[in-house]
Amino acid sequence: NVICSFVPQQIGEFKVKQVIEIIGPVADENLRSLSMKPFHYINLEFNSICKAYTKKVGVKINPGISPLISNPTRQFVIKDTENQEDLPPVAAMLRSTRTKLHHHQTDDVSEEDALIAFPNDRAASIRTIFTKMPRHDYTDPDYEYTDLEKLEKKMHRDYYADYIRNLRNARLQKEEQRSFTFRINNIPGGHILVMAVILPVKLELSCNEIVLRPQTFLLKTCFRGTVRLYNHLNRPAQFEWKPVRALKGIAFMIRPAKGIVDPYCSLECEVTWQPGVSSPEKGEFILQVSGGNTLTLKCTAHVGHTRVTFLEPRILFSNSSQGLTTWRKAILHNIGQNHAYFKVCDESLLPTINIVPSEGVIPFGGITILNISCTPTVAEKFDTRAKNVFNFSGTYVGNTEVVPFVIKNRGVTRAKVEFNLKDFPLFAMDFKGNAGEFKNTEVPYMYAIEVEESTSVECGIAFSPVE
Incomplete structure (x- = not known):
């Protein structure tokens, strides 16, 4: 028989788990010898409640002279107080000024020559936290903690704090144990201890x-x-994919976005990219496992090379009425090996020209139709307009500085380029004697030159400041 005893050292409820080891012959790793080792464990749970013990003390009325031991009112005397040996270690007194609800610091140092405010004092002498007025704090030396009791109290507090901390660490780092018995030729051969380490889901x-x-x-x-998720443990793993947002947005998708992977199983997830000229070609996903690890999946889309041409390289609007809209069509043909994604650059268009759609997809071997509208506001001839910036720095008065540039005709027909310098009388064009130069003496500020197809012409713009 095993007798378990419990001697409480403080008031409260206690719960303790005691592990009992059963020792017996256990086979070694080489299965050639036996040794005395624990082969089974039994857990005993102890529960106990320690309540406070209050001894009733009789009082008698003091009609005359107050004895040495009495309360501050000098009216009631505790019987046999001087000879009493089993005094309680502490008495619960009202200490409103020490409550932690209104004060965040505690002081265990007792005040010398302090008295106790008993319940039979005058009501006016008691000041509580609700009157917002200070009150006197009395401490009876007979009921005050001694230095030894304070030390024991601190030791108890530290002991149970360490006990709870050790229990928590043991729970986080515990190992599952189980013992199995085996027989050889129907004869008990001993016990096999199986141990398993608990790992987080992954x-x-x-x-x-x-x-x-x-x-x-x-x-x-x-x-x-596709990307595959593997669960090599014996517990289901719950996961969720979360995309990482970029400045250009999110073009990648993954399915399923969340789910559960069964033990010792795998799950295939499909990753797709929404193609488009504005779609970012790189993205990331964060895989979050509930109660487990976190992984990152990087995604990249390779569009591949392609080639697109116009079926008609030149669009003619002929005579368009001023103030009215004229529509023409341009056809893009994809002659490459992959799908093509295009976008119209608005910076190079005249304000009177509009092209729809402004971006889209041309399938492999297919065509896409562009609708082009022109709404002229002034009577003029145009093919297109080019905007360039020429910087002149440090030009002296009376001198001429020429900034060279090249005109390239990448079309399949001859092009005529005109320069209107009506509002810039200090500037002039220098075509360097090219054969395609046009001169109009009636309009000296207009310059023109013809450029043959697939050729280039060296030109320059001259600046002659006069002030």
Whole structure:
């Protein structure tokens, strides 16, 4: 028989788990010898409650002379107080000024020559926290903690704090144990102790970076790839994908976005990219495992090379009425090996020209129609207008500085380029004697030159300051 005893040292409720080891012969690792080792464990749980013990003390009325031991009112005397040996270690007195609700510092130092405010004092002599007035604090030396009691109290507090801390560490770092018995030729051979280490749930990726390339001719599903999640543990793992937002937005998607991977199983997730000229070609996803690890998946989309041409390289509006809108069509043909994504650069367009759609997709081997509108506001001839900036710095008065530049005709027909310097009388064009130069003596501020197809002409703009 095993007898367990409990001797409380403070008031409260106690719960303790005691582990009992069963020792017996256990086979060694080489299975050649036996040794005395613990092969089974039994957990005993002890529960106890220690309550405070209050002894009733009789009082008698003091009609005359007050004895040495009495309360401050000198009216009641405790019987046999001088000879009493089993005094309680502490008495609970009202100490409103020491409450932690209004004061964040405690003081265990007792005041000398202090008295106790008993309940039979005058009501006017008691000041509580609700009157917002200070009151006297009395401490009876007979009920005050001694230095030894204060030390024991601190030791108890530190002991249980360490006990709780050790329990928590043991729970976080515990190991699952179980003993099995075995028989050889129907004869008990001993016990086998099986130990397992508890690990947090964890998922693994088949790859940390995935590159998407065109797979099919379907526009919405041509950029796709897969990544696999592996769960090598014996516990289900719950996960969720969270995209990392970029300045250009998010063009990648992954499905399923959340789910559960069963023990010793894997799950395939599909990654797709929404193609477009404005779609970012790089992105990231964060894989968060509930109660487990966190991983990062980087995604990249490779569009591939392509080639696009105009079926008609030149669009003619002929005679367009001033103030009215004229529509023409341009056809883009994709002659490359991949889908093409285009965008119209508005910076190079005249304010009277509008092209829709401004961006889109040209399928592999397909065509896309651009609708071009022209709404002229003035009567003029134009093919297109180019805007360039020429910087002249440090030109002296009376001198001429020439900034050279080159005109390139990348078209398939001859082009005529005109320069209108009506509002800039200090500037002039220098075509360096090219054969295609046009001169108009009636309009001296207008300059023109013809450039043959697929050729270039060296020119210059001259600046002659006079003041």
